[in-house]
Amino acid sequence: xxxxxxxxxxxxxxxxxxxxxxxxxxxxxxxxxxxxxxxxxxxxxxxxxxxxxxxxxxxxxxxxxxxxxxxxxxxxxxxxxxxxxxxxxxxxxxxxxxxxxxxxxxxxxxxxxxxxxxxxxxxxxxxxxxxxxxxxxxxxxxxxxxxxxxxxxxxxxxxxxxxxxxxxxxxxxxxxxxxxxxxxxxxxxxxxxxxxxxxxxxxxxxxxxxxxxxxxxxxxxxxxxxxxxxxxxxxxxxxxxxxxxxxxxxxxxxxxxxxxxxxxxxxxxxxxxxxxxxxxxxxxxxxxxxxxxxxxxxx
Amino acid sequence: xxxxxxxxxxxxxxxxxxxxxxxxxxxxxxxxxxxxxxxxxxxxxxxxxxxxxxxxxxxxxxxxxxxxxxxxxxxxxxxxxxxxxxxxxxxxxxxxxxxxxxxxxxxxxxxxxxxxxxxxxxxxxxxxxxxxxxxxxxxxxxxxxxxxxxxxxxxxxxxxxxxxxxxxxxxxxxxxxxxxxxxxxxxxxxxxxxxxxxxxxxxxxxxxxxxxxxxxxxxxxxxxxxxxxxxxxxxxxxxxxxxxxxxxxxxxxxxxxxxxxxxxxxxxxxxxxxxxxxxxxxxxxxxxxxxxxxxxxxxx
Numbered sequence: 303x304x305x306x307x308x309x310x311x312x313x314x315x316x317x318x319x320x321x322x323x324x325x326x327x328x329x330x331x332x333x334x335x336x337x338x339x340x341x342x343x344x345x346x347x348x349x350x351x352x353x354x355x356x357x358x359x360x361x362x363x364x365x366x367x368x369x370x371x372x373x374x375x376x377x378x379x380x381x382x383x384x385x386x387x388x389x390x391x392x393x394x395x396x397x398x399x400x401x402x403x404x405x406x407x408x409x410x411x412x413x414x415x416x417x418x419x420x421x422x423x424x425x426x427x428x429x430x431x432x433x434x435x436x437x438x439x440x441x442x443x444x445x446x447x448x449x450x451x452x453x454x455x456x457x458x459x460x461x462x463x464x465x466x467x468x469x470x471x472x473x474x475x476x477x478x479x480x481x482x483x484x485x486x487x488x489x490x491x492x493x494x495x496x497x498x499x500x501x502x503x504x505x506x507x508x509x510x511x512x513x514x515x516x517x518x519x520x521x522x523x524x525x526x527x528x529x530x531x532x533x534x535x536x537x538x539x540x541x542x543x544x545x546x547x548x549x550x551x552x553x554x555x556x557x558x559x560x561x562x563x564x565x566x567x568x569x570x571x572x573x574x575x576x577x578x579x580x581x582x583x584x585x586x587x588x589x590x591x592x593x594x595x596x597x598x599x600x601x
Numbered sequence: 602x603x604x605x606x607x608x609x610x611x612x613x614x615x616x617x618x619x620x621x622x623x624x625x626x627x628x629x630x631x632x633x634x635x636x637x638x639x640x641x642x643x644x645x646x647x648x649x650x651x652x653x654x655x656x657x658x659x660x661x662x663x664x665x666x667x668x669x670x671x672x673x674x675x676x677x678x679x680x681x682x683x684x685x686x687x688x689x690x691x692x693x694x695x696x697x698x699x700x701x702x703x704x705x706x707x708x709x710x711x712x713x714x715x716x717x718x719x720x721x722x723x724x725x726x727x728x729x730x731x732x733x734x735x736x737x738x739x740x741x742x743x744x745x746x747x748x749x750x751x752x753x754x755x756x757x758x759x760x761x762x763x764x765x766x767x768x769x770x771x772x773x774x775x776x777x778x779x780x781x782x783x784x785x786x787x788x789x790x791x792x793x794x795x796x797x798x799x800x801x802x803x804x805x806x807x808x809x810x811x812x813x814x815x816x817x818x819x820x821x822x823x824x825x826x827x828x829x830x831x832x833x834x835x836x837x838x839x840x841x842x843x844x845x846x847x848x849x850x851x852x853x854x855x856x857x858x859x860x861x862x863x864x865x866x867x868x869x870x871x872x873x874x875x876x877x878x879x880x881x882x883x884x885x886x887x888x889x890x891x892x893x894x895x896x897x898x899x900x901x
Contacts, residue, residue: 427788436781438785441782450786502789
């Protein structure tokens with residue numbers, strides 16, 4: 303669906319003032335972790351060290367280093383072509399399927415190098431789930447979509463309960479509980495995306511990667527996905543790629559700004575410009591490029 | 602430019618008239634060609650039906666051939682042995698070609714590096730272009746000479762003809778399965794074989810069945826390979842695939858050569874049976890494909 307861009311922009315700007323604080327001061331006051339994210343004990347999930355990712359000869363991202371923390375939403379923002387998607391797909395080794403793809407540097411997941419030879423990418427993806435830009439439910443029933451991952455893992459006990467739990471956590475249960483046997487393709491785009499989230503949640507990963515999860519959705523469906531992210535970060539670590547800065551401001555605790563840099567021979571690759579608390583990135587960025595981007599002067 | 606010259610452009614001029622004429626001509630040529638293609642089918646089926654209908658009877662389908670000696674009452678003659686033989690030979694061909702063809706397509710589309718895939722696809726196209734009689738001679742020289750004919754060898758020869766058709770048809774439908782579905786499955790921690798088996802193949806099953814049916818129909822009427830591999834037959838019903846089996850195409854071929862007009866009619870009748878067999882198989886396959894698609898998409 304296409305909306306006039308001005309409408310979306312207006313709506314987002316209106317939401318920003320209340321969105322920003324809520325990102326910094328999560329609604330779940332008194333939850334297990336101390337509330338303000340800055341003060342929260344930051345438990346490491348990923349440590350990325352000098353990651354450079356190549357498609358053939360060309361480096362899509364160059365020398366990226368930062369840390370991703372547990373039970374927080376980390377947003378990756380930046381202009382088109384800055385390697386946001388390439389980066390996030392490194393975290394669960396989804397890029398492995400591209401023959402010419404290779405990396406340098408390290409991605410440590412709980413101190414284990416994900417690129418190491420003895421790491422099984424299939425096992426990695428069971429711990430680190432992914433939601434894609436376009437909703438991609440299987441052309442099976444709603445129930446079978448969620449059950450698929452469980453069946454792969456051989457979790458055949460209480461299949462129905464597990465499916466129900468996953469759908470509840472993805473805030474979809476009430477809408478689909480009476481039509482679980484119907485095709486997933488009969489759902490709306492926003493519902494399909496929440497089904498994809500439920501499908502990822504069903505196998506109980508630790509991390510959920512979201513690659514522009516709302517970019518194909520209308521504003522109302524987008525809001526529901528964002529609300530869901532707030533809810534899910536109580537239990538999961540979420541990394542979200544977005545080209546929508548307002549969305550990052552609304553949902554993320556931490557924000558990484560990627561940009562495109564020209565190399566010596568004019569080759570363009572994505573680099574990490576700045577990484578900090580979302581509030582800092584949006585209000586007191588240290589780098590001029592970040593400031594230009596978040597204030598809308600560039601990108 | 603004045604308003605006058607602007608508006609005048611929307612009126613019909615000679616050049617536009619010619620353009621419309623060309624348009625009409627091309628449309629007419631395309632329509633006539635399409636009708637011609639259907640007409641050929643109708644004429645072929647019609648003439649076969651007209652000449653063969655007289656031979657069709659319950660006896661024709663259930664009795665074996667009886668040579669009319671000209672003495673006494675003529676006995677009812679039939680092609681039951683040819684029908685059973687064709688069913689066995691084609692069944693063997695399908696059993697051999699379908700799994701290998703589908704697996705070949707899976708390798709080409711899901712596993713092979715691009716360059717290997719391109720070379721193999723070309724190889725399959727070349728194999729597809731090899732005349733049936735060449736395949737027949739090949740099987741004859743390597744399997745039949747010194748060992749004798751058999752239904753198994755005939756089925757093997759037909760399966761060589763089927764293989765590239767099944768593989769290429771399957772490959773085409775596999776290529777239509779959106780990559781986002783493979784990614785969805787891989788991202789859930791499914792191994793590649795599991796993704797192929799549980800997500801990709803169910804999506805493609807309709808197309809695979811259709812392709813396999815077309816290939817089956819195509820080889821069911823092949824005569825040349827059978828000439829070398831399964832032509833020296835008795836007139837009795839035989840279900841042993843280790844012996845040469847009668848087949849409908851061979852029966853048509855042999856009967857059409859005879860001087861007896863009764864045998865000519867029987868040949869037409871057998872041709873009609875063959876066409877009906879192909880038609881029924883195609884319809885069944887379509888019904889199956891539609892059903893499987895509904896099942897995959899869930900109840901709407």
